[in-house]
Amino acid sequence: MTALPRAERRSGAPYLFVAPAVLLFVAFLAVPIGYAIYLSARGLRLTGKGIFGTREEVFVGLDNYVKTLTDPGFFAGFGRLAIYGLISVPLTLGLALLFALLLDHAGSRAKRFSRTAIFIPYAVPGVTASLLWGFMYLPSTSPFSYLTRELGLGEIAFLGAGGIYPSLANIAVWGGVGFNMIIIFTSLRGIPSELYDAARIDGASEWQIAWRVKIPLVAPALVLTGLFALIGTLQVYGEPTTVKPMTPEISGDWVPLMHIYRDAFVRDDLALASAASVLLAVGTLVVSVVLLKVTQKRAFGGMQ
Amino acid sequence: MRITRLAGSIAVLSTAAVLTACSSGTSGSTTSGSTSTPAAASGPVTLEFWCWGTTQKPKIEAFNKSHPDIQVKHTDVGGGSDTAAKLLTATRAGNGPDAACIEYDTLPSMIVAGALADISAHTGDVKTAFSPEVWNLTSFDGAVYGVPQDVGPMVLVYNKKRFQELKIEPPATWQDFAKVAADVRKKDPETYLATFAPAEFGNFAGLAQQAGASWWKVQDQTWTVGIADQASLAVADFWQGLIDKDLVKAEPLLTPEWNNKLNQGKILTWPSALWAPGVLYGIAEKQAGDWAIAPLPQWKEGDDRVAFQGGSALAVTKTSKHAEAAATFAKWMNTDKAANAVQIELGEYPASLAGQQAASTSAPPKLTANQKDYWDIATKAAQRTIPHISWGPNVSTASSAFQDAVATAVRDHTPLRDALTKTHDLVVADMKTTGFKVAGP
Numbered sequence: 123m124t125a126l127p128r129a130e131r132r133s134g135a136p137y138l139f140v141a142p143a144v145l146l147f148v149a150f151l152a153v154p155i156g157y158a159i160y161l162s163a164r165g166l167r168l169t170g171k172g173i174f175g176t177r178e179e180v181f182v183g184l185d186n187y188v189k190t191l192t193d194p195g196f197f198a199g200f201g202r203l204a205i206y207g208l209i210s211v212p213l214t215l216g217l218a219l220l221f222a223l224l225l226d227h228a229g230s231r232a233k234r235f236s237r238t239a240i241f242i243p244y245a246v247p248g249v250t251a252s253l254l255w256g257f258m259y260l261p262s263t264s265p266f267s268y269l270t271r272e273l274g275l276g277e278i279a280f281l282g283a284g285g286i287y288p289s290l291a292n293i294a295v296w297g298g299v300g301f302n303m304i305i306i307f308t309s310l311r312g313i314p315s316e317l318y319d320a321a322r323i324d325g326a327s328e329w330q331i332a333w334r335v336k337i338p339l340v341a342p343a344l345v346l347t348g349l350f351a352l353i354g355t356l357q358v359y360g361e362p363t364t365v366k367p368m369t370p371e372i373s374g375d376w377v378p379l380m381h382i383y384r385d386a387f388v389r390d391d392l393a394l395a396s397a398a399s400v401l402l403a404v405g406t407l408v409v410s411v412v413l414l415k416v417t418q419k420r421a422f423g424g425m426q
Numbered sequence: 427m428r429i430t431r432l433a434g435s436i437a438v439l440s441t442a443a444v445l446t447a448c449s450s451g452t453s454g455s456t457t458s459g460s461t462s463t464p465a466a467a468s469g470p471v472t473l474e475f476w477c478w479g480t481t482q483k484p485k486i487e488a489f490n491k492s493h494p495d496i497q498v499k500h501t502d503v504g505g506g507s508d509t510a511a512k513l514l515t516a517t518r519a520g521n522g523p524d525a526a527c528i529e530y531d532t533l534p535s536m537i538v539a540g541a542l543a544d545i546s547a548h549t550g551d552v553k554t555a556f557s558p559e560v561w562n563l564t565s566f567d568g569a570v571y572g573v574p575q576d577v578g579p580m581v582l583v584y585n586k587k588r589f590q591e592l593k594i595e596p597p598a599t600w601q602d603f604a605k606v607a608a609d610v611r612k613k614d615p616e617t618y619l620a621t622f623a624p625a626e627f628g629n630f631a632g633l634a635q636q637a638g639a640s641w642w643k644v645q646d647q648t649w650t651v652g653i654a655d656q657a658s659l660a661v662a663d664f665w666q667g668l669i670d671k672d673l674v675k676a677e678p679l680l681t682p683e684w685n686n687k688l689n690q691g692k693i694l695t696w697p698s699a700l701w702a703p704g705v706l707y708g709i710a711e712k713q714a715g716d717w718a719i720a721p722l723p724q725w726k727e728g729d730d731r732v733a734f735q736g737g738s739a740l741a742v743t744k745t746s747k748h749a750e751a752a753a754t755f756a757k758w759m760n761t762d763k764a765a766n767a768v769q770i771e772l773g774e775y776p777a778s779l780a781g782q783q784a785a786s787t788s789a790p791p792k793l794t795a796n797q798k799d800y801w802d803i804a805t806k807a808a809q810r811t812i813p814h815i816s817w818g819p820n821v822s823t824a825s826s827a828f829q830d831a832v833a834t835a836v837r838d839h840t841p842l843r844d845a846l847t848k849t850h851d852l853v854v855a856d857m858k859t860t861g862f863k864v865a866g867p
Contacts, residue, residue, distance in 0.1 A: 168538075168861030173567050174819055175647060176540040177860060260683040262690075283837060368681045370624045370833035374826050387511045389823040389856070390535070 155403075162186050162397035166390075179393075186397035196398060199378040202287075206377075207355040210291035210298075214351055215344065217295065218302035222340075223332050225303075226310040237307070241300035248297065252364035255293045259285075260368055281369035293361045298354070302347040309343035310336060345417045349410060356406050359383070378402050471751045473498045474523035476513065477740070478505045481772045482527075485765045489758055496751045506738065507822065510536065517541040517745050524746035525756055527738045528572060530563045531628065531817040534642075536741070537571055538819040543742045546570040548753035555761045555778045559813035564739045572739030573756040574777035576769060578699030579807040580632050580722045580732040583706065586797075587716035588617075588691045596695075596720035600664060603723045607673035610694065620695045622665050623679040624833040627825040628735050629698060634658040635733035635812055637725045642818035648863040653824065654843070654850035662842040669836070676836040685709040697722060699735040700804055703793040704773035710793075718797040721807060730810050737777065775804070782808055820856050827852040 165182035168175045190196055221240050225233055243251065257263045259280035267277040280289045313336065321331050337344075359379040366372040374388070375381035382402070386395035475486070475498050486500045503512050506529040513536065516522035528536055536542050549570045553561060556574055564572040584596055592613050597603040607619040623629070631641060639657035643650040652658065668674040677684060679696075687693045689710050696702055700719075707714060722732045740756040742749050759765050766781030770788050782805065790800035818824065831845035831852075857864050 166539075166860065170647075172537065172540065173569055173647075174534060174538050174644065175862070177538050178540075257682055260681065260686075262683050262686040367625075367678055368683065370676070370678060370836050373830040373833055375830065384826055388507070388826045389820070390511070390514055390539070 158396045159400055161393050162400050164393045166393070182393070186394045187401070189394060190398045190401060195375050196378060196381055199375055199381050203355060203358060203377055205287050206291055206294075206358065207352070209287055210294045211348070211351045211355060213291065213295045214298045214302055215347055217299045218306055218347065219337070219340075219344065221299065221303045222306035222310055223336060225307055226336070227328065227332075229328075237304075240303055243297050244300035246297065248293075248360040249364050251297050252293055252361045255289070255296070256365050256368050259289055259365075281365070281371055283371060286369065286371045290361050290365065293365075294354075294358070298351070302351070305347050306340055306343045309340040313339050345414075348417075349413060352413060353406060353410065356402070356409070470494060471496050471748045473525060473746075473748060473752055473755055475500050475525045475755070476503045476509055476523045477527035478502050478509060479527075479774070481769050481774050484768045485759055488762075488764050488768070489755065493754075493758070496748075496755060498755055506532070510822070513541055513743070514539050517743055520745060522743045522745045524748055524752040525740060525742050527575065528741045529736065529738045530574075530734070531631075531821045533564060533571055533739065533741070534566075534817050534819045535821055537566070541743060542571045543744045543746065543749050544569040544571065545573075545742050545749065545753040545756070548750055549573065549757065552757045552761050555780060557779060557809075559811055559815075560777050562814055563734070563737075564741075572741035573753075573760045574737070574739045575760050576701075576737050576774045577734055577777045577808070577811075578701050578736040578775065579804070579811050580636070580697070580699045580735050581702075581719045581803065581807050582695055582697050582722050583702045583717060583719050583794075584695040585691060585693075585713065585716055586718040587713075588694050592617075592694075597723045598721075599727050600723045600725055604664075604668060604673065607668060608671070611673055617692045617694065618673075618675045620674050620697060621679065621684065621693055622669055622674050622676045622836075624676065624836045625678055625829045627828045630661070630828070630832075632699075632733035632735040633697070634661045635815055636722070636731060637661050640816075641824075642816055644816065648865050649818065649857060650865050651818065651850060651854050651857070653828075653853060654847045658846055659843045662846050666842045669842075680705070680709070689713070700775045700807065701736060701773065703791040707791065707793040714792045715794075715796045717793045719794060719800060719803050721803060731812050732807055732810060733812050733815060739777075775808070818853070818857070819862065820853060820860070823856050824849060824853045 163181060163183060163186070164179050165185060166177040167180050167182070169178050221236075224230055225237055230236075246254075258265060261267045261277045264278070264280065267280075270276060270278055279285045317335055317339075318331055321335050326334065357379060358377050362372050362376050363380060363383075366374075366376070374384045378398070379402070382395045382398045385391045385398065473496060475482075477500065479502075482500055482502070486498050490497055501523070503509050506527075509526060510528060510532045513522060513526050513528075517539070522541070528542070533542075546565070546569055552573065560574050560577055563577075564570060564574055582596060589596070592610060594606050594609055594613075597606045603619070610617055610619045631639075634641070634657055637657040637660060639655050639661070640650075640652045641655075641658070643652070665674070669676050684693065688706070689712065696706065703717065703719070706717065724730065740759055742752040742756060746752050760776070761778050761780065763780070763784070766776045766778060766784055769776045769781060770785045773791055776782055776785060786801040786805050788801070789795070790797050794800050827849045828845075831848045832842065834840070835842050835845040854864050
């Protein structure tokens with residue numbers, strides 16, 4: 123009988139400690155998400171007042187979801203994202219891994235300089251990077267097109283129909299390699315050197331060490347960077363928006379987030395934009411969970 | 427719309443020197459207009475005011491000096507479409523400003539959103555200060571939703587020096603325009619007479635209106651949408667022909683690419699409006715004096731009409747607690763001599779008749795500094811603008827739909843007229859979803 127009050131007393135403290143986190147979570151995450159879901163079921167509809175009538179907010183049920191899910195433009199955006207992602211994600215991760223391995227290689231020189239040089243583009247704001255590359259893509263300001271023109275080869279259509287995906291992906295790769303490299307490099311430094319010694323005693327070459335020891339051991343970092351890259355791809359917005367005024371190739375709904383922004387602030391349909399945002403968020407969550415499930419065993423199995 | 431904003435921001439750079447001279451000179455000259463302030467009962471009224479552009483600051487300083495009872499606090503929340511978007515959000519949240527600048531084409535959507543106050547009770551004394559077609563831009567069925575600020579009658583801005591080099595004359599009709607365009611391509615294969623910009627909704631609307639199109643009409647709350655009417659389709663076909671024959675180049679305006687070509691003399695004209703010389707001066711300062719304006723080509727020989735492109739009015743919001751003071755402010759800003767003088771100085775074409783009169787005796791803008799008949803052509807353009815142009819309740823939707831559809835058409839080489847039909851369908855569907863009665867397809 124005496125144990126009971128003690129148990130009660132014990133049960134109060136955890137709540138107290140967890141309260142700030144819960145409050146912050148509720149105020150800055152749960153409530154906004156709830157509000158977005160609430161908004162997504164609303165819509166501005168005309169009432170009879172005024173000379174043209176007045177638009178007022180009413181409950182419209184699932185109208186906005188139906189409209190979003192039946193809008194080919196929204197899905198076309200995901201199609202473009204897929205092409206963009208297929209170019210940018212493997213390139214970013216591949217180059218990041220390559221640079222990290224090179225930096226980790228005992229024989230490489232000027233490591234500090236190389237590391238900084240590769241990392242610096244990450245510190246350049248996305249909009250600046252997009253403008254910078256945009257100028258290098260436009261025929262009359264592009265140094266590359268200048269060279270090819272002087273050589274009599276004509277201009278390179280960086281911002282044309284075929285060039286737009288690699289051109290935009292290039293901006294992301296340029297900016298993203300440094301960050302991902304640092305994560306993988308940090309992970310590489312954490313591998314105990316005994317493993318390398320053991321491998322060398324067994325007669326493994328540097329190439330084999332990289333392939334059979336280093337890469338499997340940095341797999342968790344690769345999964346992490348892969349996940350970041352995937353989510354980053356789903357959230358692409360800045361680069362195409364900045365480059366948009368330079369080319370008719372990029373429409374106002376080129377990627378899902380541009381579609382959402384346009385609905386919310388150009389077409390003044392916050393409710394429709396909320397519905398699309400909810401769908402995008404749920405989609406991102408599902409894809410992330412699936413990716414983690416698929417890769418978990420491979421990535422974290424060996425570490426446990 | 428994007429352009430008028432640009433015009434403003436570029437004017438900052440080019441006329442900063444003039445600005446200081448102006449603001450010091452205006453303080454003593456605020457004699458005309460309504461200086462009597464009705465809201466003097468309980469200390470000075472403070473008005474929140476949102477507007478973009480370089481003319482606002484000196485005008486407001488002069489207003490505050492001459493109106494001790496009304497003090498205006500100015501915030502630049504961004505160009506035309508940004509201000510409109512923010513105004514909608516803020517008034518819905520109940521914390522909007524008292525007054526704001528609104529572009530003419532977005533006025534109806536603001537009215538439908540219930541964001542603006544009818545100030546007809548306070549504007550009786552300034553109605554005659556504007557021409558009827560200008561006044562019609564802000565008044566609907568007797569209700570007045572703003573005082574016109576600046577207008578952009580359309581003209582052809584052209585590089586006169588290059589025209590003389592190539593021995594060509596500004597075209598009088600659009601048919602001539604096509605011929606001159608072909609001539610230019612023959613004489614200098616690197617040069618185009620003009621470009622066709624897929625994103626310029628307001629420009630295309632103006633050209634279509636000139637051809638007789640009526641994109642929106644409303645009677646007894648029933649709308650008629652004509653974005654793909656015969657006149658508009660004919661205009662689309664005209665540009666289609668020029669693009670297909672490589673007589674004009676389809677590419678966006680005011681990009682580094684475009685600016686560069688313009689500076690190299692490879693783009694010779696910009697069919698736009700009276701604010702354009704200011705914009706071009708900002709990107710091609712070296713060509714100051716080389717350019718001139720000509721009347722916009724006509725669709726039929728002997729015709730004599732143009733549309734407006736761009737321009738804005740000063741509106742009072744519904745959430746304002748000082749509607750009368752705000753109306754006084756709106757009137758002063760656009761009819762007072764000192765205010766008009768600032769506009770002219772900074773390259774804005776005033777909406778008021780007196781302001782336009784004053785402009786006609788001032789020096790031409792720097793880009794066209796050598797053109798003696800600049801203001802004659804400008805005044806004529808202003809006098810022959812088409813009356814009763816009305817805009818719809820979802821112009822921003824129409825604009826974004828137009829940009830996407832036309833950009834796609836230009837990219838995929840599909841007909842421009844189909845892009846117009848697509849825009850039309852989307853606009854009508856959007857209006858029907860919201861609950862507007864729309865006549866016809």
